[in-house]
Amino acid sequence: MDDSVKGCIRVKFLILVVQQNFTSSHLMVQTPKNIAIIGSGLVGSLLAIYLRKQGHSITVFDRRPDIRTVEFSGRSINLAMSNRGWRSLRKVGLEETIKEIAIPMDKRAMHVVDKPMYFQSYGKEGEAIWSISRGILNRKMIDLAEQAGTVFQFNEKVWDVNLPEAKIYTGESEKSEWKEYEFDMIFGCDGAFSRVRHKMQRRSRFDYSQDFIDVGYKELTIPPNADGTHKLDKNSFHIWPRGNFMLIALPNLDGSFTCTLFLPFEGEVSFDNITTEKEAKQFFKTYFPNVRKEIEDLTGDFFRNPTSAMVTMKCYPWTYWNKVALVGDSAHAIVPFYGQGMNAGFEDIFVLNEQIEKFGDDWDAIFEHYQKLRKPNADAIAELSYRNFVEMSSKTADPKFLLQKKIEKRFTERHPEKWIPVYSRVTFSDRPYSEALEIGDRQEAIMKNIMQTPNIEENWDSLEVEEQILSYL
Amino acid sequence: MDDSVKGCIRVKFLILVVQQNFTSSHLMVQTPKNIAIIGSGLVGSLLAIYLRKQGHSITVFDRRPDIRTVEFSGRSINLAMSNRGWRSLRKVGLEETIKEIAIPMDKRAMHVVDKPMYFQSYGKEGEAIWSISRGILNRKMIDLAEQAGTVFQFNEKVWDVNLPEAKIYTGESEKSEWKEYEFDMIFGCDGAFSRVRHKMQRRSRFDYSQDFIDVGYKELTIPPNADGTHKLDKNSFHIWPRGNFMLIALPNLDGSFTCTLFLPFEGEVSFDNITTEKEAKQFFKTYFPNVRKEIEDLTGDFFRNPTSAMVTMKCYPWTYWNKVALVGDSAHAIVPFYGQGMNAGFEDIFVLNEQIEKFGDDWDAIFEHYQKLRKPNADAIAELSYRNFVEMSSKTADPKFLLQKKIEKRFTERHPEKWIPVYSRVTFSDRPYSEALEIGDRQEAIMKNIMQTPNIEENWDSLEVEEQILSYL
Incomplete structure (x- = not known):
């Protein structure tokens, strides 16, 4: 890139910054906090990187050894x-x-x-x-988080959490001597069987479900x-x-x-x-x-x-005061049939960060908006992922189902703006998952009607069917 | 009662026994087992009485003091x-x-x-x-269980359970010295927040949900x-x-x-x-x-x-091998709006006992049949109870809803055999809850159609409406 082009870009960038300051008056700066993240998986390490950028001190605890020093477990899906x-x-x-x-x-x-x-x-x-590869990515993310100044404490098992005081208790076993740590804030990124959530789960009015397929x-x-x-x-x-x-x-x-x-x-x-x-x-x-x-x-x-x-896990609330928040699988574990588990976890962090930029030091507001914004989307991708499982296990052999998919595909090719398939809305867009689910349901209702057309097997590619779909939109 | 009447009863009883042996060849007798029941509530004490009748040794553990020695808590619903x-x-x-x-x-x-x-x-x-009164009944039930030879150990907190070996661990706190007990079998009757279930819950493929209203x-x-x-x-x-x-x-x-x-x-x-x-x-x-x-x-x-x-809690499975079983609220907690919580728990015991009489010492079969028979009924009464809550909170002011209830009532009066209301099916029958739910749904669908009748507000008590309903049955 030659310098004149770089200059151009720099100028453009400055304009953008000025505009941003103009339109949204508060791109807030946060007071540095002492934060614990439980879990050094993909979500835990990316969250560490985000929070380091905001100037916080980050310690990541993981009950397992450093994944960079061990063989992969042979139980992951790419x-x-x-x-x-x-x-x-x-x-x-x-x-x-x-x-x-x-x-x-x-x-x-x-x-x-x-x-x-x-x-x-x-x-x-x-x-x-x-x-x-999950293992390769996880190793890389830990490297990057470490380079960003995150402290990792591997082989340290969290057994209990004091939610209102943001304290964690670690030790060899549930019955051994425990070490107490006090933080300003705790993030539970410890997966579908989260110990942090486990503590929240025993409180009154905490909704929770786990459903295995x-x-x-x-x-x-x-x-x-x-x-x-x-x-x-x-x-x-x-x-x-x-x-x-x-x-x-x-x-x-x-x-x-x-x-x-x-x-x-x-x-x-x-x-x-x-x-x-x-x-x-x-x-x-x-x-x-x-x-x-x-x-x-x-x-x-x-x-x-x-x-x-494989389990679908849902819960609510995801946060406790301004002290504890769940992110990723610990808040919403889904079956892998849409390939969105990690993507949804990473998007949690993106949305959390948007709230940080909006509310600055008001962590009560950050947590409240974060969970309210993410919960319906987590439920939606859970539902979509489960439906994909049902679809794959019971419908792929059904000629009616295959015909319907063929009609939808043809229509999308002809009217790409009018019929974006749910898969694309989930995978290639950043619009909310809940919107994808809702529009998908509407599309499904239309296709149910279309499939009632007499001789649809012969007429599926006809102008009438196309116009019929158009009339429903 | 004079002796001749007693004699009569005795003879009748003998005939019944003979008949029973004749028709169902196996009213099985069980080998006495050493059984622990966790929880001295209504379900725990009634189960103790049933199992004592089968000749088992029963120890009931409760983390709370003997309810006969303390004031009631002021948090119960009659x-x-x-x-x-x-x-x-x-x-x-x-x-x-x-x-x-x-x-x-x-x-x-x-x-x-x-x-x-x-x-x-x-x-x-x-x-x-x-x-x-829950308190008065509970005290009475504990008295009766004790008279039947049950041993009660109050103020003894169960913290952990070894499921495959039917061992329980009790102690002052989660971190204190624990005492180990080994039994042949454990029944978790320790309510909606059951410690026994808690242990099963962390196993893979255990479905679980808790939803607060x-x-x-x-x-x-x-x-x-x-x-x-x-x-x-x-x-x-x-x-x-x-x-x-x-x-x-x-x-x-x-x-x-x-x-x-x-x-x-x-x-x-x-x-x-x-x-x-x-x-x-x-x-x-x-x-x-x-x-x-x-x-x-x-x-x-x-x-x-x-x-x-108030919580609706569902889970599955309810049993672990032939070692551990959940009974009552620990397996299925429901909201109280149908007044069926205790009734459902007591019916669990009745059905469990039917399996005992059928399968004798084959506890694998007893547990498997017990959970398979009860699970759909527990789900049904959970659904019915939740619906009653919704009905009471949002529909009692709706004139359409009240009119529908009036029509149903009139029809039931005229055709008591053709239209048994769901409430009666749940409350005054011993047919499965799942049947009540299913028939209730069918009745609801019929009434939805009836409510579409033009001028139903004026014609609700007419012969046409009555015949219309009859035509749907």
């Missing part, structure tokens, strides 16, 4: 970073840094039975979701070719749908793919019924014959890696 | 025992004993604004619900007249409905009434806005002018007694 995640990273200048460890996937690669593999693009030209998952690996290249198309999200179970594969930088097998816990074809090497091999031979040869150590992976459960 | 409760007591020969401390209420006494008080009978001639309640008392008689009709359930809040009063044996004020926590007319004696007096003067003078120590009661919250 992440698909999309627009909301990127926006949250961009705000603190990290988008490009993280893109270096991510691989864009602009399409699904569908591996259905008795058909050649085919592609379905995710969105418009240039729209993609990005595959990132009857499908579990297991991590498997497709190693790279000998020359380090990928065995499958690397810019695709690979799916092998099989009715009420499926396999997916997301690319890694090292040429490998992280695969996830989603399978019911119980029933005819289920984790319960695959207990021997022979049964595991037979299962893959029957349902995934072409993948089997790519997964080098199939039965090794299968029996070494745990079978994990 | 109980309304109905058919399901009585059936469960009858099975172990206690119906008559408990009726001695109960007062039948065969009608609602409605105290609406600007109208003289009027009655609504609950059911048919002879049908009633029975008012019992935004209305709280407070206990108040109408003392007896100087001569010990009741100040209001003693065989009525008194209600003062006031839109989104209400007062109720249930009679006690000593001539007093236990009143409960249900009021939103927040909002214009709410607990939040009654903080001074003056405000409390003004509130009663405005909304309950005729009651105010009956409640002797209104402001004393108001500020001495706590404001309590």
